[in-house]
Amino acid sequence: MEAVVVDAGSKLLKAGIAAPDQAPPLVMPSKMKVDVEDQELADGAVVEEVVQPVVRGFVKDWDAMEDLLNYVLYRNIGWEIGDEGQILFTEPLFTPKTLREQLVQLMFEKFNVSGFYASEQAVLSLYAVGRISGCTVDIGHGKIDIAPVCEGAVQHIASKRLEIGGVDLTNLFAQELKKSNPSVNLDVSDVERLKEQYACCAEDQLAFEAIGSSCQPEKHTLPDGQVITIEKEGYIVGEALFQPHILGLEDYGIVHQLVTSVSNVSSEYHRQLLENTMLCGGTASMTGFEDRFQREANLSASAICPSLVKPPEYMPENLARYSAWLGGAILAKIVFPQNQHVTKGEVTSGHLDVHNLIKLVEGEVMDCNRQDSSDKMLADAYVWSDAGDPNLYGEWDFEEWKKLHMKDFLAMTNGFMHELEQPESKTRVETYESFMQQHEQPAPGTQVEG
Template sequence: MADNVVVLDFGTATIKAGMAYNFPSEEEPRVVTPAAVKVMEESAAGAVSAAASNEELATLPGHIVTTGVRGTISNWDGFESILHHILYNQFGWEVGDEGSLLIAEPLYTSKADRERLTQLMFEEFNVSGLFLCDQAVLSLYAIGKLTGCVIDFGHGKTDIASVSEGQLHVAGARRLEFGGIDLTQHLADLLKQRGITVDDPASLQWLKEQCIRVAENAALAAETPAEPKTYTLPNGQAVTITNEGTLLGEAMLRPPIKDMDCPSVPDAIFMACTSHVDPGLRKACLETMLVCGGGSGVPGLLPRLHKEMTALCPPSLQPQFCTCPGYMPEHTFKYSVWMGGAILSKVIFQQNQHITKYEYDEMGPTVVHKKCA
């Protein structure tokens, strides 16, 4: 059974999927598809179409509907359509001979959503086995760790959570409702202040990814004038960037969320690590911090975080951030959740610790709380 396990990590922007038995490999996860569908307006049945890429999605008729909002599935019909496309069209599943799934759970997934997800997998996709695990836990598994603090910079949110011996410490976890999509909008606002408008969302996102960087400190970002640099966008438009890149980096660490009591990322990390009663666990979390997700590769991010965490910690504690093991693929931190799932699945399914079809038939969707606590 361990040979036919598909590992699934669904986010706000993309859904990552791949075969566990192929890992470690530079080619996995082999599927990174948009977490959105096209809804056919003329269809009375509300038919939806999934696509393998944003480019393919743009060519389909209808209007785009996202399936997730800040870590929560918001359109279950669209989500089911994407999974059907991934599993049956891209992985070659056949009706009546489906494989098993390990699904990475976002932080704060509700009991109702866990049960609905379990029901969907067994009743609509007829999976032979299923296991759900927290994203933060899986990210640490990817680098061979059981205890630490995970900072996941995502498309629609930033999740910060500590893990102790493979168990998520929910009490100290924090979600900042600010992610890559908000940084893109922030860049648009900054450019508008200079009279520059970029109408194409894809080009604006590309520009953000090219220019964003984190300065050594906040004062340097605010006071030091940046050397202008001109970028030619995918749509052909030329845009000159000055200090917008460093301002984006500051927004990444200190989200400009109006009317909300939102801590900075360093403060949220410190609170997550020190929420443990055991001083030994506090120390272990501060000395094993992992930055992952789509925003983990921003230039200057790790040195700045290390500097700010050092300032927050007492002299007896030396904060440390994890580095990528030499035997792991280069994109480990970007896809750490999926990779941790691939590693865990080889243990879970071989030792029969997953939810079986028999157990689901006996207990129903609530079995997920017993087997995937």
């Protein structure tokens, strides 16, 4: 059974069997309807309530998340109880250790997966365009993550999260529309659709300031028959990314944030990072955003001008929306065949259900007993390898790994990307599998060992 890749965002969940050159088969809202008792109604009546399991990138409601994944994996992917497969999750920047532990526990205890792996979204997005170094600017529904990545490792000390995202731009758009259309009643779905159609970026700040006198009003009829007038409101949405004070945030614009983030990385990586800048997330596909970003980058104070990575022609359209999932699909073709994933626990000749027998800790060794005997042995609890957080290493030395394996991994990756560009009669997945059988080398990424 092929591995499943899941990218659970605040607005959309992307999931499907790993296919490196195809958009995710399943894209659905990250929402669940649950029955709750309404105390204000007589007889404790039960009403439906919409719950968002993921808020600003992180899981906040684990019960709802379990229900959502149950629907995705068994109803849509086609898993059968007792015959579950392997799964790879994308992981947002700065994911707390406790959330990692809960996800691992959920996967093994509730979904009985045969293998688990997780990798950070910034790294995966770069994999999707054939890079292992670069800087990602991920504009999600609930946050903006700016992450420099050097040779497959996120530089957390230089990374930055802005607590604004697509949902805040939607709210801003609704406020602006209400100012010019006070008699029109708008619901969130109306505003979302209008934002998709009308949100855009001016060429530069001067052009934005001149729009008020030059923008022609446009009439739009809503599904319920109401007519709304739209003028510069769409431009205000785009401008907020470059002038955050529009959203009430006293901070620098997105290009300045990128340059500042990269400046906190060793200077030897500056050119490689800035010249491989990748825009991802749904908002990155806003009309005019890429051109405005590059124009602002050309005017930045950086000695090295940031330049944007162009997606390979063989990748699906709207790559920015699905880049983390596609990178996960690429990585899944490496880590699971090479047994770099975590399983329920296999120690010497016996099998252990680690999550039932021992407390989840990182980088510690403890005594535990075999289930099928009274023998006592030492077992390593899983270690989440993270180049930016030494506390998560355990005994795993990332710097030593780089010395031993990075050159081989780079050579392998470059060779595969070259092979992808050649005319071929086989599918890309078949090419990938045959290539990996001939070049078995370690792959980077956030991993667990058990």
